[in-house]
Amino acid sequence: MNEIITTKRPLLGLTLDQLTQEVIALGMPRFTGKQIAQWLYHKRATTIDEMSNISKANRALLAEHFEVGRSQPVTSQLSIDGTRKYLFRVSNGGLVESVFIPEGDRATLCISSQVGCKMNCLFCMTGKQGFKAHLSVGEIINQVLSVEESERLTNIVYMGMGEPLDNPDNVLSSIEVMTAEWGLGWSPKRLTLSTVGVRRGLERFLRETKCHLAVSLHNPFAEGRLQIMPAERGTSLEETLEMIRQVDFSGQRRVSFEYIVFDGVNDSPAHAAELARILRGIPCRINLIPFHQIPNVPLRPVSAERMEAFKALLEQRGYVTTIRTSRGEDISAACGMLSTKEQMNL
CATH class of the missing domain: 3.20.20.70 (Aldolase class I)
Structure with a gap:
């Protein structure tokens, strides 16, 4: 089976300023950057779907370009x-x-x-x-x-x-x-x-x-x-x-x-x-x-x-x-x- 190669970028590791810049570039409200940071680092989300206080449409848009970037130990x-x-x-x-x-x-x-x-x-x-x-x-x-x-x-x-x-x-x-x-x-x-x-x-x-x-x-x-x-x-x-x-x-x-x-x-x-x-x-x-x-x-x-x-x-x-x-x-x-x-x- 051929390995699926993803071009999606990981959100994990981005700073608050970087997250804010990314969501603004996608046309989302500035405060969405802070929401993502809370999900990544405070609530430790493993999927974008978990980010429930972000609109469904914006979650879908995020998922087109990004993934959370978490991976479990081998x-x-x-x-x-x-x-x-x-x-x-x-x-x-x-x-x-x-x-x-x-x-x-x-x-x-x-x-x-x-x-x-x-x-x-x-x-x-x-x-x-x-x-x-x-x-x-x-x-x-x-x-x-x-x-x-x-x-x-x-x-x-x-x-x-x-x-x-x-x-x-x-x-x-x-x-x-x-x-x-x-x-x-x-x-x-x-x-x-x-x-x-x-x-x-x-x-x-x-x-x-x-x-x-x-x-x-x-x-x-x-x-x-x-x-x-x-x-x-x-x-x-x-x-x-x-x-x-x-x-x-x-x-x-x-x-x-x-x-x-x-x-x-x-x-x-x-x-x-x-x-x-x-x-x-x-x-x-x-x-x-x-x-x-x-x-x-x-x-x-x-x-x-x-x-x-x-x-x-x-x-x-x-x-x-x-x-x-x-x-x-x-x-x-x-x-x-x-x-x-x-x-x-x-």
């Missing part, structure tokens, strides 16, 4: 620790994964921003796929609306597949949809974006949003970081830290630094001392992350004792330091493990 997998990984198919035919992580009274969804990734970090499975496509605003928001636990989510982290700030227009627009009163109405303090450091995208994120920031650091020495993170060549850690120092993180907005600890690579007292030195003066938290072994990569995880010793060195220098608990490792949902490789035939 599959999901449940971990023994309660973590659930979802697989979504996106418009270019690619696949992305999202991860729901319950923890006490927190219900966090880790969402993706790209199919694959350009950054090619040595320790990350997503980077092994190469870059395929940017997710649209609607495809980013769809992950939030279409997981089974959507209504109980308390936090969103842009830490899934892809580098969010390599897709700045769509990621920042998705944050607008997430936080605007006409959108999902979330506090920006419930959103955290993780980045390796991409200058133009980071400048915009720091200027245009109030969301929390998590920086993938992983080695405080430029040469060592470059060996595992090619992005160091494009925007150095020194440049990234300089941008962060221009922003006030002493209040409710937080910055944290993610540090995957590798055996014999970045776990020495010298690394701890240099990490403490380069972060001096930045009010922050350091998150130490266990490495999850991936195929054909020479890196190795450290022992629990070694991890604790590294944590103690940072705490002695005055840094709030935590060791992140691994979640969903049995379903390849833990940090650095997201990859749709085994499911590409779906």
Whole structure:
């Protein structure tokens, strides 16, 4: 059977201003844009027919040009620790994964921003796929609306597949949809974006949003970081830290630094001392992350004792330091493990 190709555009992901412009172009009243926004983001409609306070004639006209743009996950997998990984198919035919992580009274969804990734970090499975496509605003928001636990989510982290700030227009627009009163109405303090450091995208994120920031650091020495993170060549850690120092993180907005600890690579007292030195003066938290072994990569995880010793060195220098608990490792949902490789035939 031949696949039906639709030219209808998705409404999901459009801002209130964009929706208003679209309905005016179709000859509808200006207020129809606000009605559609309410149906999309407050009432979470999945079809145009559900938009009952819009006239039948205008719904028919909308349906000629648009579709809501919601799509359900292709599959999901449940971990023994309660973590659930979802697989979504996106418009270019690619696949992305999202991860729901319950923890006490927190219900966090880790969402993706790209199919694959350009950054090619040595320790990350997503980077092994190469870059395929940017997710649209609607495809980013769809992950939030279409997981089974959507209504109980308390936090969103842009830490899934892809580098969010390599897709700045769509990621920042998705944050607008997430936080605007006409959108999902979330506090920006419930959103955290993780980045390796991409200058133009980071400048915009720091200027245009109030969301929390998590920086993938992983080695405080430029040469060592470059060996595992090619992005160091494009925007150095020194440049990234300089941008962060221009922003006030002493209040409710937080910055944290993610540090995957590798055996014999970045776990020495010298690394701890240099990490403490380069972060001096930045009010922050350091998150130490266990490495999850991936195929054909020479890196190795450290022992629990070694991890604790590294944590103690940072705490002695005055840094709030935590060791992140691994979640969903049995379903390849833990940090650095997201990859749709085994499911590409779906």
